[in-house]
Amino acid sequence: MRNSFRVCCVCLLLTAVCFLITTPSVAQPDSVLVSGRIDHLTARLYRESPQVLISRNNILQASRELVRPAQLNADGTFRVSVPLLYPQEELYFNYGRISTAFLAAPGSITITLDADSLFTAAVPFRFRGANAQVNQQYARYKAFEAGYTNKPDTKKLSRQVTGMSDSRAYSVLFDAYSAPFRAFAAQEKPFPLLTQWITANNRYNAVAFLYDKAAFEGSTVALEDSLRPRREPLLTAARAAATNRFSDYVVQQASSPVSGRNNGLSVRALATLLEQYGRNLSASDRDRLQEYKTKNSAKASDLRFFDTLLRRNADTLTRLVNYEALLQRGRQDFDSTSMEYVAAYWLAQALPGLTLNYADLLYNYVQPKLNNPQLVASLNELYQLQINDSTRIRTAIRKLTKAGSTAQSLEISPGVFVSQSTGSDGFTLLNQVLNANRGKVIYVLMTSPTTDAGRQAAIDAQRLRNQYRARDFALVYVPMPNTEKTLWPEISTRYNLSGDHVLATEGQFSDIIEQLRPEEEISATVINRTGKIIKRNAPLPDASEELQKILDKSF
Structure with missing residues (x-):
């Protein structure tokens, strides 16, 4: 028989399984202290909005903003510490109907507003501390962008890139998303970090557009290095969205069996899972599994043996087998960096629909397989939120x-x-x-x-x-x-x-x-x-x- 054993598994609905393992240690993240003041704060404004909200992204769940509230003091001051998993992160300041993004780094940032001009000033924010000049210029850029008339039009762009190669479509999209910033840069010289920030967002917006288009049309994307998730120091909402779209695309492609390919799980991988998570294994069972792991091959007559062991812990093993089979198929088309992200993303998306016992089991199975420290920390952050009220x-x-x-x-x-x-x-x-x-x-x-x-x-x-x-x-x-x-x-x-x-x-x-x-x-x-x-x-x-x-x- 071929060196791979095709395992056909139906995705069973989860059952409660008591399986508690000590959570692996995760390095403590850096943090930024965000403080500030709303000058001339009135009693009416305070009653309407007694809190300032500072939120941030998690690269594994783009749709979710992680919010840290900061209670306003009577004099309008506020103060809150926010964890950072990346060297530079795009955070969001919200007070009532007023909001802005800003780039945070470890250290401290001060944001000051004047209540008398909250709704009249084009740029009501004043920044001090880490990235102060960049954040102040970003606020001016967003005010400029709001009045820019030639903004990218999604429907128009979709028609424009129809029939183009992926590389050509990417160039057209990136150029369109970059137009407002080019116009701004013609009026005011941007700081290098601002250019890096906006350029990265425009690149990721173009990438997300391509993956959305492919998902809608059921087509494929001819991936190049410029379209893959990058190891860069900035985490922004655009990056999280694009990498999430990328992972959805990989999962979609890897979930569709391809004729002429091995679409199942290798014998060695299956035997390893059965050895680790199988129930009531005899000494003979373990010896046979060890032999399968060594040879990485099996005969058709061995199907009953594997099936018997799978049935003893079907819910757990089926989910793990499906997960490993997905990654094995994905590795045939995507590099290790991409697949490591997909491995973490898969669990991040599953967590909200898992029981505590299954969250424990899957987290402790997936987390040790990750090498990227930011992915490890990002997954741990979501896992801790999931078990917070355990x-x-x-x-x-x-x-x-x-x-x-x-x-x-x-x-x-x-x-x-x-x-x-x-x-x-x-x-x-x-x-x-x-x-x-x-x-x-x-x-x-x-x-x-x-x-x-x-x-x-x-x-x-x-x-x-x-x-x-x-x-x-x-x-x-x-x-x-x-x-x-x-x-x-x-x-x-x-x-x-x-x-x-x-x-x-x-x-x-x-x-x-x-x-x-x-x-x-x-x-x-x-x-x-x-x-x-x-x-x-x-x-x-x-x-x-x-x-x-x-x-x-x-x-």
């Missing part, structure tokens, strides 16, 4: 576990009430919760715990509880069933999703679908005070104005 979450799960298979409005965390019953049908399970809230307008949200959109819809729905009185309004969550029974209870505890939560089995969920008749995976239903459904497939929480009209009419 004590509170594990307490909630213990309460739910103690209740057994039946729970009626069990409060596992403040405001989080869970109902489940394996002995009843879905109609009965849901109606028990709805009847308990009779006399209120009920918003039922069916959502998915495994998707970003599903989790965000659940978080957004919490605004409704703040908008309406508890005696008049009830929020009911119906998450899609998952083989990881603790996934939704963990999510609802982590994000403080106050309301009733109906934990249904697959069969019960089918009954609930029959009753509510949703048209999409994420769907909402509005029920009036008498228990009558008045709106199926109601607006989701992010359509706040449209939803409010329907809810207000229901009272």
